[in-house]
Amino acid sequence: xxxxxxxxxxxxxxxxxxxxxxxxxxxxxxxxxxxxxxxxxxxxxxxxxxxxxxxxxxxxxxxxxxxxxxxxxxxxxxxxxxxxxxxxxxxxxxxxxxxxxxxxxxxxxxxxxxxxxxxxxxxxxxxxxxxxxxxxxxxxxxxxxxxxxxxxxxxxxxxxxxxxxxxxxxxxxxxxxxxxxxxxxxxxxxxxxxxxxxxxxxxxxxxxxxxxxxxxxxxxxx
Ligand SMILES: Nc1ncnc2c1ncn2[C@@H]1O[C@H](COP(=O)(O)OP(=O)(O)OP(=O)(O)O)[C@@H](O)[C@H]1O
Numbered sequence: 001x002x003x004x005x006x007x008x009x010x011x012x013x014x015x016x017x018x019x020x021x022x023x024x025x026x027x028x029x030x031x032x033x034x035x036x037x038x039x040x041x042x043x044x045x046x047x048x049x050x051x052x053x054x055x056x057x058x059x060x061x062x063x064x065x066x067x068x069x070x071x072x073x074x075x076x077x078x079x080x081x082x083x084x085x086x087x088x089x090x091x092x093x094x095x096x097x098x099x100x101x102x103x104x105x106x107x108x109x110x111x112x113x114x115x116x117x118x119x120x121x122x123x124x125x126x127x128x129x130x131x132x133x134x135x136x137x138x139x140x141x142x143x144x145x146x147x148x149x150x151x152x153x154x155x156x157x158x159x160x161x162x163x164x165x166x167x168x169x170x171x172x173x174x175x176x177x178x179x180x181x182x183x184x185x186x187x188x189x190x191x192x193x194x195x196x197x198x199x200x201x202x203x204x205x206x207x208x209x210x211x212x213x214x215x216x217x218x219x220x221x222x
Contacts, residue, residue: 003025004021004044005060006022007021010055017043019212021044025189028184029189034194034200034207039210040215048158049081061081081158082154084147084161084162090146096132097118100118100121117153118131125145125146127142130142148179158189159183159190161180163194170198
């Protein structure tokens with residue numbers, strides 16, 4: 001489903017963020033992406049949703065090379081990929097409902113569909129009763145769950161998350177992790193960048209580690 005082949009990324013100004021990165025994440029897999037600050041984790045995730053383009057190599061999504069994807073095709077790619085950011089990037093002047101509805105409104109779904117799907121996504125993350133609230137009225141963990149509802153509302157094949165538990169305590173992190181696992185159990189492929197060592201120790205999952213732009217897979221226990 002996701003395949004990187006010898007992918008390198010140099011930013012303007014010469015900063016080499018990724019160096020000949022290769023890996024394969026098959027459909028239905030769930031994996032962690034780890035590495036020190038500046039190792040290239042966010043860069044790798046940005047290449048996957050075409051926010052950035054590689055300087056060299058191929059990024060394949062379902063067999064299609066998206067590294068040189070036409071601008072016009074990017075919205076179609078993004079429909080298949082739900083993205084969760086650490087700072088959740090919610091619109092603070094819009095209700096929880098409107099935040100989650102955003103991807104469906106961009107797709108021009110009809111209002112009755114939007115209502116059904118937003119309610120289902122908010123129910124899944126346990127926030128149906130908060131749909132009329134503004135994000136500012138919610139806790140950090142609740143805001144993060146709104147971001148997850150928005151990422152899954154159009155039923156993407158892949159979820160990518162950049163430090164989704166970064167600001168949360170252990171109990172909330174475990175809740176967020178459970179949500180990802182539930183999505184994974186119904187077939188969604190999940191790639192999650194994290195620094196959170198307690199998460200890494202609690203879940204025996206595939207783990208890719210970046211070190212100064214070089215990627216290797218960490219052998220699993222047991
Ligand atoms: N837009 C950019 N322009 C220039 N250099 C960049 C840009 N974005 C990232 N970099 C550089 O690329 C390298 C990798 O950055 P990246 O954000 O991918 O790392 P990271 O592993 O996600 O770090 P962190 O854990 O601190 O978020 C860093 O040296 C960073 O300074």
